[in-house]
Amino acid sequence: GRVRLLHGRSLEGTLAFFVSGAGISLALLRLLHPELGLWPSLALAAAASAAGAVAELVSVRVDDNLSVPLAAAAGAGLVLLVL
Numbered sequence: 001g002r003v004r005l006l007h008g009r010s011l012e013g014t015l016a017f018f019v020s021g022a023g024i025s026l027a028l029l030r031l032l033h034p035e036l037g038l039w040p041s042l043a044l045a046a047a048a049s050a051a052g053a054v055a056e057l058v059s060v061r062v063d064d065n066l067s068v069p070l071a072a073a074a075g076a077g078l079v080l081l082v083l
Contacts, residue, residue, distance in 0.1 A: 051075025
């Protein structure tokens with residue numbers, strides 16, 4: 001990517017992370033939990049993906065393999081509290 005953000009990460013890479021994560025999450029939620037409906041599934045997928053993308057963007061010393069899933073789970077958990 002050309003637009004640099006934090007710690008050498010790029011805007012394009014962060015957006016690719018968000019879009020692919022949200023798309024895969026949405027597909028799995030619709031497949032495994034069709035009772036949720038489209039809009040709650042979309043909200044969960046987007047929140048988890050956005051939280052994971054932000055965690056990946058700001059992580060420096062903490063291993064991404066730990067911080068990204070924890071942030072994604074926290075983002076999804078917050079949406080579940082609202083739903």
